[in-house]
Amino acid sequence: MDNIILGLLLLSSRTIYQLRERIDKGLNMMYSSSTGSIQAAIKKLLNCGYIQYEETVENGKYKKIYSITESGKQRFTEWITTPLNAQGIKNPELAKLYFMGFSTQEKRVAGLQEHITQLKRQYDALTAICKEAENVIVPDENKDILYYQFAAAQYGKDFMEFNIKWYQKLLDEIRGGKL
Numbered sequence: 001m002d003n004i005i006l007g008l009l010l011l012s013s014r015t016i017y018q019l020r021e022r023i024d025k026g027l028n029m030m031y032s033s034s035t036g037s038i039q040a041a042i043k044k045l046l047n048c049g050y051i052q053y054e055e056t057v058e059n060g061k062y063k064k065i066y067s068i069t070e071s072g073k074q075r076f077t078e079w080i081t082t083p084l085n086a087q088g089i090k091n092p093e094l095a096k097l098y099f100m101g102f103s104t105q106e107k108r109v110a111g112l113q114e115h116i117t118q119l120k121r122q123y124d125a126l127t128a129i130c131k132e133a134e135n136v137i138v139p140d141e142n143k144d145i146l147y148y149q150f151a152a153a154q155y156g157k158d159f160m161e162f163n164i165k166w167y168q169k170l171l172d173e174i175r176g177g178k179l
Contacts, residue, residue: 001041002050006068006076009051011145013067016042025129042066050075105174112171116164123160129153 008014008022016038023033045051050072053064068076100108133150 001037002045003076003079005038005041005045005066006050006072007080009066009068010073010076013054013065015063015065019066045072048075109171109174112167112174116167116171119160119164119167123157123164126153126157126160130157 004023004027005019008019014022016035019038019042020033020035023038027033042051046053048071050069051066052069053066056063056065096111100111103111130150130153133146133153136146138146
């Protein structure tokens, strides 16, 4: 979560509410966007000196607007330039699949149907993000940033499509009596 926040603050200064809103709009596949997890990361980043904030009053309400510091930019650059780690990819939900044989067929079918429905919602959200990104006009100096953000959304969309097909096949096998 720390690096997600640093990256978002590198793009623009934001409140916690704006951070959560942006994470919910396409980054939620990577990290939980609960206010508690964002606040914990903000506290840690403030203590490390990677971010700072400015208090403002808007419509009679106090707001803290967070921004990245030079040391935060350095930290983010160090992180973003390290190689991707395939061993860091874990899906805790696979443990449920692994032990699914302990539940009744009725519960398995219902759980898989619900899971497929959730995957389809995520797929639809990512499809909308991808369509929106196709029409975004950005200055030349930001084209690389948009390209990789779009690539991440496209990866998520393709990943969701694979999962929908895979879980649908499993569900069809269960219903067909293969399992």
